[in-house]
Amino acid sequence: MFRPLVSLLMLSGLIMQISSFAKADEGMWLFNDLPTKLLKERYGFEPSKEWAEHLMKSCVRFNVGGSASFISSTGLVLTNHHVGSDTLFKLSTPERNIMDVGFLAKSHNQELKAPDLELNQLVNIKDVTAEIKSSVTDDMTTEQAVAARRAIIAKMEKAALDETGLKSTVTTLYGGGRYHLYQYKKYTDVRLVWAPETAIAFFGGDADNFEYPRYCLDACIFRVYENDKPAKIEHFLKWSETGPKENDVVFVSGNPGRTSRIFTMDAIKFQRDLSLPYIMTNLRRQEILLQQYGLRGTEQARRARDDMFGVQNSRKARLGMLAGLQDPQVLADKAAAEKALLAAINADPKLKPLAAAWQTISETTAKRAELLGKGVAVNSQLFGIALELVQMAEEDQKPSGERLPQFSDAGRESLLQQLYSEAPIYADLDHVLLADSIAKTLEQRGFDDPLSQEILAGKRPAGRATELMGYSEVMSVASRKKIAAGGIDAINNSTDLMIQLAKIINPEVRRIRTITDQLDEQDKQAYAKIAEARFAVEGTSSYPDATFTLRLAFGPVKGYEQDGQQIPAWTDIGGAFQHEKKHQGQADYVLPASWKKVEASLTKATPFNFVSTADIIGGNSGSPVVNRAGELVGLIFDGNVQSLSGNYIYTDKQSRSVSVHSSAIREALQTVYGADGIVRELGK
């Protein structure tokens, strides 16, 4: 499945935002620059301004890293179970394990408030390219360019926030070719209404993940509140009576997280030979660690589960990406296209200077290769909190425009919501993660490295983790607030061992951050040139690489061929029961009791999951799928394994997005969960 992106972005450390050029149903299009001509030519459909605005405003982004939509005037929000699972997990206890048994609120006062969810509804887009670009001049060093751009963005975001009260974020598009100011209405009182059991939401488990055919009810429903009452929502999606038919074009509106389709061959080779293998090594280590912790007991298994899902999912997604890049044919095509483009550029005296951008990427890539594994990544929630407290105190010494972006005034509210979250942190799990992070640092930097020695402080990694946690108060939200209130003095004088560890590691984190910021800036300038060259040579309309902002994708509902077999576009509810039978009681293939009890009452022919050619990627999870009439017909939850190389290269031969069918959701709500109240609200 496409998991929330937060950890994905953190893991890679690189967020590229670059452009590409569309073919077939390729494209993650900007809402303020939709491919209307293309849609009309290919599908005889011309989206009106109202159609687009209504769809845009019916969508919400889950800031943990997913997409969603309003599905009633009464504030109901539909997303994937696996997007909601971070919250389902935080709301669970050993006694009320929502992940296992699901949840249904029978009335508003039974709805469970999420501890730290933030939902963003995009309400306005403004092109601010000229203003941003003018802040950076040719005579600036890379360091000055980073600072200048950071300053104007912080200023602009703060001004927009002050003026409108809306969360305002400048997004870099086409790798620096365009800058748009996105403005969001924020919802922070979000309550759980319904979630099915993981057994059906993630039926087939890790084995079926990224595979198709599938049989997953990967859905859950929240409700947004304002002033302690269900919010009144103007823009929401109607619920389709029937869902789509085969070959119907459908539209996906959501927030694809990141693609890298404009990458040069040098950048792709770095991904293939170094970056992806390195990330996968870390993911496998994390997976084994969490498994081992989970073996300690059933409660530990429960505590580890959310992280485990995330890690396994990332590992499988990366494996698919890497397999795509290890396909000689795919690479040969990409190399040939790059060669042709460069030939055209070099043949044109006006374009020729742009070819230098490839050299820049080659150089920044070599520097990134040197950095791989050189930082200090401490994967502990408590350490993360301590480091954030230390950096916040330091950054707050500076004006907003000079701070690291996450500490700017405009972002403060979202920052503190996370920092002061009351969601449980499990000390035993955090101890395991902390001890392993220390051990890993020793391995990566060498045991005798001075920073390694300072981190270790003469103890074994596990003993040091015990000591750090024993003499730290950051587990308590009240203590965090107290430390934050004390500002830089509180940090300087702190005797809290976790804060002290954060102070030990912080300079190295900042050093690496400064280097990568500069590499990102150089890439930004280079990819802007590459985009310019492609515009000039290929002359087609285009869309920017994904940036975890709202995009429109589209394509017909359509099966595909695999290993000589025709894979149908649909599965149905009856198929889920057959799938269970075929797997003879294997773990992850057992339907929940709630389904078995009502098997006879279920309409087996109800479509369950379906595929389309719409161009999506991680971050699109929870995206509504709508028809020409703008009615909800499905809910994106995955891409098949062939779609994963779409991070670098789109092809619609076998690549498919996978959705839950709207009729399956309604049938399950009615027949399995007896959620008649919700069904009455759908689309009303």
Next chain:
Amino acid sequence: MFRPLVSLLMLSGLIMQISSFAKADEGMWLFNDLPTKLLKERYGFEPSKEWAEHLMKSCVRFNVGGSASFISSTGLVLTNHHVGSDTLFKLSTPERNIMDVGFLAKSHNQELKAPDLELNQLVNIKDVTAEIKSSVTDDMTTEQAVAARRAIIAKMEKAALDETGLKSTVTTLYGGGRYHLYQYKKYTDVRLVWAPETAIAFFGGDADNFEYPRYCLDACIFRVYENDKPAKIEHFLKWSETGPKENDVVFVSGNPGRTSRIFTMDAIKFQRDLSLPYIMTNLRRQEILLQQYGLRGTEQARRARDDMFGVQNSRKARLGMLAGLQDPQVLADKAAAEKALLAAINADPKLKPLAAAWQTISETTAKRAELLGKGVAVNSQLFGIALELVQMAEEDQKPSGERLPQFSDAGRESLLQQLYSEAPIYADLDHVLLADSIAKTLEQRGFDDPLSQEILAGKRPAGRATELMGYSEVMSVASRKKIAAGGIDAINNSTDLMIQLAKIINPEVRRIRTITDQLDEQDKQAYAKIAEARFAVEGTSSYPDATFTLRLAFGPVKGYEQDGQQIPAWTDIGGAFQHEKKHQGQADYVLPASWKKVEASLTKATPFNFVSTADIIGGNSGSPVVNRAGELVGLIFDGNVQSLSGNYIYTDKQSRSVSVHSSAIREALQTVYGADGIVRELGK
């Protein structure tokens, strides 16, 4: 648990054989050089020549990598379930899953013949140091020294085989300070008599592995045959009536695989910072790969299980070793000892030249670091067979003394027993392993590396694996024999794709092998000097580092303190039932039905597992534990986690070996398995 060592040795590529100096109950002593004085002083026990010879000849080595003993005149052999499991797995089918349900032969004709087991009984040891040493002279290059030593060893082994008919192997001891010729009686008709269910043999699974207290019946019984009849055995162990009491000294006679206690600090740092982390990365990758394959279905899970146990076990053992080396105190002690030794050497003009050995190790270690991950490791059974066929044909062009050791005349019979084994190879599992090995090679060498490209041959890794397996005959034993019979011409003209792949990779395998052979030779000469220096300075009696040959260890049955708690020396059968209850139905903590059925009839107070300070390591699995009278009182199956750093440094504070108590084995045979016939034969 201590797993069979074959994969361990293959994984590391380094087999060091070096010496150390004993304190407390430290020591893995040679049977022809027992510490009689020490035993007399400390335990008032003076083993007679007859006592030692009887014990030595009562022991057998499992060539898959474990230890065992004769326990009846009728050929019964006792070892661990996890030593036998390679065979239990090969004898299992989807219909008769011996791993799950166990096995009991009610009569001789029900006993199941192992497809490729070889058992070795040590019958003679001869010191051949002078002859071997004289073959290498000071004026030889490293390359010449490797060749000269290899030639004399091959010649000596072949002559000894021809003279006596016994399998004859020269073992390098004290890192090259001594050479002994070991002569073994071979048993190759080995049949399974009894094995319990994995659920009780490995109760607590991966979570309890290397932990204590434990409750495992990690035992199984084979019988050796000669001329299709149960072999008549002269030397076998009597079965103790009661087993040991607390503080009784016990003796462990088995084949510790490898220790590295004489390692210099440079060599230890290489293990800590590079080698162990690298090996663990590979093990985690393998573990995840096997897990994913196992998710395909219950039969796939069964097929993967034996490899999975091995990989998980290695991973956990390595983690323990690494944790030991990441303990600043342990390292400081080791460094201080080395510093003191070097000071003494440098202070003595006669010894001073020996100090150069440390520099040699420093240099060879740096070269080993450069080689890490540079080779090509294809982890597929079919590829392994193809490579062996290719190398055998090449090597057979040379006289025996010039061949790689495993292809010498003296070893031919053992080589062919493995190569022509009829044990099942699962094509789908081998495909997964082969595809992943190819992908890993691309990652390690780089996709654009010429050898990577030749291996890939224009396909994706998975597609290439399919092609290779589709056009290869090496799955069939008859085909292997045909290819082998055709000699070098059959290899040169082969159109078999797997043979062709082996020919592509073989030069690189040989290149790396040549380099490591030379590094091993340089190490051998350097460690011989270091051993000499230590003899001179420390002047104590000593034992050589482990070499997977028969050794005697000893120490009292004794509990220990951990995290402020006193861990008792014993567990009992009743404790197993309590342990199950505590873990509430978690996987791996469910006792088999056979035990639950007879719970009321079991004597709950029967001792189950116990610990002692005897100095053991991987390879010792299955070793008999005997009392002063030479009676069998236990069966080694594990060391606790604190013992794992014993690979580098012995300490008896918390380090313990873990055994199954002889009384538990008898009680289970009688009460649970109704194996009255076996019980009547025990010790008779």
